[in-house]
Amino acid sequence: MSLGELAAARRTHKAFGPEPVPREMLVELLGLARLAPNHHLTQPWRFRVLGPEALARLKEVAGPAEALKLDRAPTLVVVSAALTGDLVQDEEDVCATAAATMLVLLGATERGLASYWRTPSVLRTARGRDALGVARGERVLGLLHLGPPEREPAPREREPVETYVEFLT
């Protein structure tokens, strides 16, 4: 697939098959993050692949209703940016981590995986972060859901390019 085809094929999936993403494929996918642009080569991205014990701890903190949503995909990966406290650097590092995350999502799409970038509220709480060992200096960007697609999501229309691009003289 060309990059344009891949970008168009990546969609937010909320229904997944049960098979987890094999570890070797995850290492390949998360290895794509290294290629993202990042100022001063800080390489701020951190990825935590949740095993059964980590998931159980997170569900315990999340409570029963939220815990159900954490069962939607067979493979969950927490994405965070390791920050320094320098405001400019931190902003750039969050941007770089988002760019790295997009590479992972496109890599997943290329491999026929469904994906979903979610920001569950439990990861904004100190207890949720502690359950996964997220350090105080890290900004959590989301919880990536990965796995086999169960069904295609409905199309989501975007505004045409003219609505958000200006060519300045």
Ligand SMILES: Cc1cc2nc3c(=O)[nH]c(=O)nc-3n(C[C@H](O)[C@H](O)[C@H](O)COP(=O)(O)O)c2cc1C
């Ligand atoms: C930073 C970020 C956080 C997101 N958090 C959520 C979320 O918590 N819940 C949700 O349903 N979708 C979430 N999404 C997915 C968007 O809703 C989705 O990308 C958007 O609806 C467009 O659909 P598409 O991904 O299929 O193109 C998030 C996306 C991003 C980039």
